[in-house]
Amino acid sequence: MNKRLDHLPSAKRRQLKWVVDTVRDGFAEAIAQRTAPRLRDGKLLKIILFGSHARSDWVSDPIGRYFSDFDLLIVVDHADLTDFPEFWSKTDGILLDALIAGDFLRTPVSLIVHDIDDVNQQLELGRYFFMDIAREGIVLFEEPGHPFAEAKPLTPQLALEESQNYFEDWFNSANQFFDMYRIMLERGENNIAAFQLHQATERYYHALFLVLTLYSPKTHNLNQLRKLAEELDNTLVEIWPNDTKFHKRCYELLREAYVKARYSRHYRITAEELAWLGERVGMLRDRVRALGEARLAALRAEIV
Known part of the structure; x- marks a missing residue:
């Protein structure tokens, strides 16, 4: 998968770096106090930019007040960690507050969270959404040793x-x-x-x-x-x-x-x-x- 962000303006690259750091810190905090080893030892495996900012066709329309999101696929190591209210809502709130404040983050952020087994199953089933991410997405963070499965297009x-x-x-x-x-x-x-x-x-x-x-x-x-x-x-x-x-x-x-x-x-x-x-x-x-x-x-x- 691609790892280059050269097509994005420097301001957006800086924003994305801050977003990635915020997501990683938020996840670490969410699991830090867990007593169950399965949760406390959970892993954030990948953060992938997809959608318009990955394809270079994002929209920024101050007059119409419409701005394309940073669309991020968050991949974790097991399904329990995909519970959005439990593990991700605080981070989502931090991102929203930063956007409203407008001091640094100027682009809305949309997070979707899946575990690695689910993503790989979707790829093996030929689901277009995940196939597009695997083809066009840009890796912003990843732990080594967790590759995606090969996509198998449907007839x-x-x-x-x-x-x-x-x-x-x-x-x-x-x-x-x-x-x-x-x-x-x-x-x-x-x-x-x-x-x-x-x-x-x-x-x-x-x-x-x-x-x-x-x-x-x-x-x-x-x-x-x-x-x-x-x-x-x-x-x-x-x-x-x-x-x-x-x-x-x-x-x-x-x-x-x-x-x-x-x-x-x-x-x-x-x-x-x-x-x-x-x-x-x-x-x-x-x-x-x-x-x-x-x-x-x-x-x-x-x-x-």
Whole structure:
């Protein structure tokens, strides 16, 4: 795998070095007080930059206030260490605080964490997402002696079958939650409607990941899902404008709905906010459908 960052401006290289140091320090702190040897002796094996900053097609748009993330794959030595809330949320918070402060870190950071056995299995199963990382990713840190498995591309027929099954399951499931959002909105059950809409949004994103890459991140975090999806197709940026306080508030209410709409008595969302969000999620649905159908058509063409 590539280890060179010559294509990045010096400021971004400095930021990445600080991010890598922060991730390593955060992991060391997270396992330091563990009593179970399996956790205390856990290893961080690799930190790999992938996505737009690895490919040299990142976006930095101060006017539109859109900036591509540093997308990082964190590889650890066993699955217990992939528990994000337990081992990685504090580090994620430090990175977010640094970004908000803006004194040094100017690029958002998105972390995904997998164990080495899982990554190797995904490569052996021909999962595009991990194959792209193995081909295009840039190693920022690694412990020696832990190579990735050789990728084994799927046949066009198998790729089509898996992609179609994933897309049908997740897209149809998202539509069901979208229908429930409408029903709850009509009944005036705004909080339940918000939760249903969050679930629809999350599942549309998962449907997109699975049909395009045969992989989807294990998260309910809409920010992370959204950023990764926009890396796959930058037209998705248009779904969520943030040019007004109303737009920003609506998106935050949707993002928070997974937990707060169900459990917090302080969560409030209006019918107007829900209607706007429903319109945007409808746009997301239509775009995901178009991208999914185009991908399936391309796979069918490879078979003929």
